[in-house]
Amino acid sequence: MSAHATPRPGIPADETDAHTWTGRARQWLLKKLPPDKLLPEDQPSYVASWAYVFGMGAIASLLWIIISGIVLGLNGPQWYHVSSLGSFVNSTHLWSVELFFIFMVVHLWLKFWMAAWRGGRVLTWITGVLSFVVSIVAAFTGYLLQTNFDSQWIAFEAKDALNAVGVGAWFNVANVGQLFAWHITLLPLAVGAVVVLHVLLVRVHGVAPPLEAAESDAQLLHHRPESTQSPESTESRDAVR
Amino acid sequence: MTGWLVASLGTVGDGTYFGWDGFTIQSGNLIVIVVMIILFVLALVLPFPGGKRRK
Ligand code: HEM
Numbered sequence: 001m002s003a004h005a006t007p008r009p010g011i012p013a014d015e016t017d018a019h020t021w022t023g024r025a026r027q028w029l030l031k032k033l034p035p036d037k038l039l040p041e042d043q044p045s046y047v048a049s050w051a052y053v054f055g056m057g058a059i060a061s062l063l064w065i066i067i068s069g070i071v072l073g074l075n076g077p078q079w080y081h082v083s084s085l086g087s088f089v090n091s092t093h094l095w096s097v098e099l100f101f102i103f104m105v106v107h108l109w110l111k112f113w114m115a116a117w118r119g120g121r122v123l124t125w126i127t128g129v130l131s132f133v134v135s136i137v138a139a140f141t142g143y144l145l146q147t148n149f150d151s152q153w154i155a156f157e158a159k160d161a162l163n164a165v166g167v168g169a170w171f172n173v174a175n176v177g178q179l180f181a182w183h184i185t186l187l188p189l190a191v192g193a194v195v196v197l198h199v200l201l202v203r204v205h206g207v208a209p210p211l212e213a214a215e216s217d218a219q220l221l222h223h224r225p226e227s228t229q230s231p232e233s234t235e236s237r238d239a240v241r
Numbered sequence: 242m243t244g245w246l247v248a249s250l251g252t253v254g255d256g257t258y259f260g261w262d263g264f265t266i267q268s269g270n271l272i273v274i275v276v277m278i279i280l281f282v283l284a285l286v287l288p289f290p291g292g293k294r295r296k
Binding site: 048049050051053054098101102105106109110 | 273276277280281283284285287289291
């Protein structure tokens with residue numbers, strides 16, 4: 001084997017190395033998201049604001065939703081609807097959902113007023129929208145699993161709408177067993193996957209500079225003084241890190 | 242058996258509603274919306290701890 005075909009570990013392979021899809025995928029990933037972009041050491045000073053904390057608040061709440069949800073699922077409804085410890089864990093599950101949505105909506109408002117979709121961050125915005133939509137469906141199935149009169153009311157209000165759009169057979173709100181599967185496997189996996197994509201996209205593009213950042217802003221340019229691109233664009237954003 | 246059945250049914254109250262001129266909102270929903278607006282404003286006005294030190 002030639003030295004060319006076996007790059008030493010840790011040394012990035014050069015373009016000519018990729019003959020296989022794995023190699024090309026590795027090169028594409030390393031180019032899009034090099035390790036220092038994935039796990040950066042610091043952020044520009046404008047990120048030191050509460051306005052940038054709410055995404056992380058949503059992630060923290062989501063983590064507790066998942067942990068408490070695993071405990072609930074493993075112990076079953078006879079535990080969480082009857083014992084006092086079970087009811088307590090059930091309540092922390094509900095309240096972390098309340099926090100999750102509160103943080104997510106404040107995050108959405110902040111990103112909207114910052115126009116944080118600027119500079120090629122469309123997919124970050126769209127994965128945000130998706131996470132909102134999928135989270136609502138997940139929360140909806142959760143409310144149905146209360147199996148009380150409240151959830152019965154919600155289910156039978158929703159049933160007609162779901163039948164009208166033709167999904168009633170696969171998403172049958174009157175079938176608790178089916179809803180349990182949706183609520184504890186499919187929808188959490190979907191929320192998790194969309195959130196992971198969303199955060200990876202934030203890392204790929206870096207944090208959007210403030211609206212009032214001038215093109216000559218030292219923080220946006222000091223690594224690449226020759227850059228002529230708008231500070232909002234992803235390419236010149238290398239300098240923003 | 243009946244114990245856990247009854248317990249799992251739980252009790253759901255009517256809720257408290259506020260309304261003005263044909264507009265009504267349940268207290269829980271109103272509280273959540275007001276909390277979100279307060280958090281939004283606080284996030285803009287409160288200084289971030291240690292922010293000045295950052296590069
Ligand atoms: C599951 C809910 C969500 C989670 C866990 C989440 C998480 C995050 C995190 C951790 C960040 C980076 C830090 C920050 O700026 O706060 C971020 C950025 C961002 N989020 Fe979300 N987010 C969620 C929902 C949304 C929604 C609903 C939208 C809008 C529709 C959205 C739009 C954005 C945008 C555009 C950015 C990039 C900001 C920038 O580059 O400056 N996110 N998100």
